[in-house]
Amino acid sequence: MSSLQSLLLLRREERWPVFSGCAAGFAVLGAYYLLKPLRDEVFVGDRAVGAELWTGTFLLALLLHPFYGMLVARVHRERVLPILFRAAALLLVGLYWLLHRVPDPETVGPWQEQAGSFWSGRWVQGEQGWQLLQGSRIWLQRGFYVSVSVFNLYLISALWSALIERFEGPPARRLFGLLAAGGSLGAIAGSALVAVAFDSWGSGPFLLLAAGLLEFSLHALRSAGACQSRAPMHGSSFEGLGLVLRHPRLRLLGVYILLFTLGSTWLYFLTADLLQVHLPEKGDRVRFFSGVHLVTNVLTLGMQIGLVGRLMSSRGLLPGLVLLPLVSLVGFSALALAPLLSVLFAFNVLRASSRYALAKPAREALYVGLEPRDVYKAKNFLDAALYRGGDLVSGWAFQGASALIVSGGAALTLLVLPFMATSVGVAWRLGRQTDESQG
Numbered sequence: 001m002s003s004l005q006s007l008l009l010l011r012r013e014e015r016w017p018v019f020s021g022c023a024a025g026f027a028v029l030g031a032y033y034l035l036k037p038l039r040d041e042v043f044v045g046d047r048a049v050g051a052e053l054w055t056g057t058f059l060l061a062l063l064l065h066p067f068y069g070m071l072v073a074r075v076h077r078e079r080v081l082p083i084l085f086r087a088a089a090l091l092l093v094g095l096y097w098l099l100h101r102v103p104d105p106e107t108v109g110p111w112q113e114q115a116g117s118f119w120s121g122r123w124v125q126g127e128q129g130w131q132l133l134q135g136s137r138i139w140l141q142r143g144f145y146v147s148v149s150v151f152n153l154y155l156i157s158a159l160w161s162a163l164i165e166r167f168e169g170p171p172a173r174r175l176f177g178l179l180a181a182g183g184s185l186g187a188i189a190g191s192a193l194v195a196v197a198f199d200s201w202g203s204g205p206f207l208l209l210a211a212g213l214l215e216f217s218l219h220a221l222r223s224a225g226a227c228q229s230r231a232p233m234h235g236s237s238f239e240g241l242g243l244v245l246r247h248p249r250l251r252l253l254g255v256y257i258l259l260f261t262l263g264s265t266w267l268y269f270l271t272a273d274l275l276q277v278h279l280p281e282k283g284d285r286v287r288f289f290s291g292v293h294l295v296t297n298v299l300t301l302g303m304q305i306g307l308v309g310r311l312m313s314s315r316g317l318l319p320g321l322v323l324l325p326l327v328s329l330v331g332f333s334a335l336a337l338a339p340l341l342s343v344l345f346a347f348n349v350l351r352a353s354s355r356y357a358l359a360k361p362a363r364e365a366l367y368v369g370l371e372p373r374d375v376y377k378a379k380n381f382l383d384a385a386l387y388r389g390g391d392l393v394s395g396w397a398f399q400g401a402s403a404l405i406v407s408g409g410a411a412l413t414l415l416v417l418p419f420m421a422t423s424v425g426v427a428w429r430l431g432r433q434t435d436e437s438q439g
Contacts, residue, residue: 018175020224021163022182027217028159030186031210032152033297035092037194037289038203042145044272044285046138051399053142054265057149058392065385068154069240072376077162084158085218088151089211095144096207099137150388155214157383159221160364161376166225168368176361177308184304184356186213187297195290199283240381243374249437250378252430253366256321257382259423260359261390262397263328266416267351269398270335271344278341292345296352303357311358312365318431320362325423327354332420336413366434 043050071080167175194206244250279285311319331347367375398412405411 014175017166017224018178020220021166021179022185024159024163024217024220024224025179025181025183026186026189027213027220028155028186029183030190031213031217032148032156033187033190033293034194034206034210034213035148035152036293037191037198037286038206039145039148040289041282041286042141043268044275045282046142046145047272047276049142050269050272051395053145054388054391054395056142056146058388060146060150061153061384061388064150064154065240065381068380068384069377072380073239077376081158081162081221082218084154085214088155089214091147091151092207092211092214095140095147096204098140099144099207100204150384153384153387154380157380159217161379162221163224164364164367164375165372174309174313176365177304177312177357180308180356180361180364181301181304184297184301187356188294188301191290191293191297195287195294198286198290240377240379240385243378244381244386247370247374247378249366249430249434250374250382252426252433253363254382254386256423256426256430257386258390259419259426260324261387262394262419263325263332263351263416263423265391265394266332266398266413267328267348269395269402270413271348274339274341274344288345292348292352296349296356299349299353300357303353304361308357308361312362316431316435317362317365318428318435320358321427321431322424324351324354324359325420325427327351329417329420329424332413332416336410336417339410339413362431366430369437 043053046053068084071083075083163176163179167179197205244254275285275288279288308320327350331351334343335347367379370378401412401415405415
């Protein structure tokens with residue numbers, strides 16, 4: 001046990017809280033990765049309205065932000081996470097019920113949808129009561145896409161806010177990589193289960209399993225001591241934006257996040273376009289995404305267990321923040337030269353693993369030393385509203401560039417390279433400033 005503790009940089013009194021924190025991360029990320037391949041396939045299958053899906057995602061994130069701010073300001077913090085997580089679990093159960101009530105387009109009842117009509121994809125009252133028209137399942141799938149895209153950000157942001165407050169101070173850099181490893185294990189388990197069971201189970205059981213994992217995560221957080229009784233933080237529901245604008249480190253982090261979302265959006269849309277050509281079947285696309293997630297999280301876990309804590313303790317946050325934009329710069333260059341499925345797979349894996357293994361723990365460590373109000377309110381604004389706002393602008397920019405550039409994906413890929421080069425400089429400055437201020 002002592003050799004394992006030495007490898008993990010873990011002290012005896014930290015064993016149970018860290019194990020419980022890892023279990024909470026396992027459950028939350030496991031739930032998300034049960035749903036992520038299904039969500040991503042909806043985007044590829046409905047690629048014609050991809051920018052509209054991202055618009056809906058941003059609008060929902062923006063709509064929920066003041067409610068989250070009000071919740072944090074007025075409710076004791078030990079109740080914030082149960083409210084958020086159980087609301088998400090109920091949503092998943094409701095989506096499961098609706099998806100089983102709505103007929104597939106191949107098995108339509110007497111009501112026929114008229115393309116482009118006002119009632120397209122809506123409820124209609126018929127002789128047998130309220131019925132759903134053909135095409136309603138498409139709208140439910142779009143609702144599923146938007147809901148998962150928004151709630152995963154809120155839940156993961158709230159999870160890390162609680163862990164940051166629980167493991168504050170000098171141990172944070174040493175332990176954050178290990179805490180993130182619990183999430184990677186959950187992501188591996190979720191991705192592997194989807195890859196193995198999707199053909200026989202379909203989509204529905206994964207929604208119920210994800211809801212159960214969210215409930216389990218609450219018990220794990222309580223065991224870690226991350227849901228202790230703390231007074232509300234008061235203040236305005238919209239205070240997150242003001243906190244970001246007033247704090248130099250948070251302002252620079254906002255720029256870093258916007259450039260990151262540009263790269264993520266560009267890769268996401270390019271991936272969807274290439275998969276429509278190379279993998280026209282839905283099941284093949286789900287397995288592609290599951291494979292990407294599985295390999296990504298195996299690599300991520302290996303780095304998180306033995307590398308991240310030592311790197312952040314000895315070298316600071318700068319290496320973790322800079323590696324992701326460097327990988328993005330090299331990856332987009334490779335994809336422009338060789339837009340192949342193998343290159344696409346490798347780029348997705350390497351970018352995501354550098355993000356989750358190094359950039360994510362480094363980003364969370366940026367909040368160490370800040371007031372709890374800054375952590376909860378500003379972090380949620382950055383992780384949800386600003387993140388999805390960046391997605392929205394980047395998505396419409398990609399659509400506009402696609403309409404103007406007729407030469408194809410290589411030219412579109414080259415467009416993003418100057419922004420990725422800029423993000424390297426922003427990451428360097430952010431890492432240097434934070435390492436100097438945190439000592």
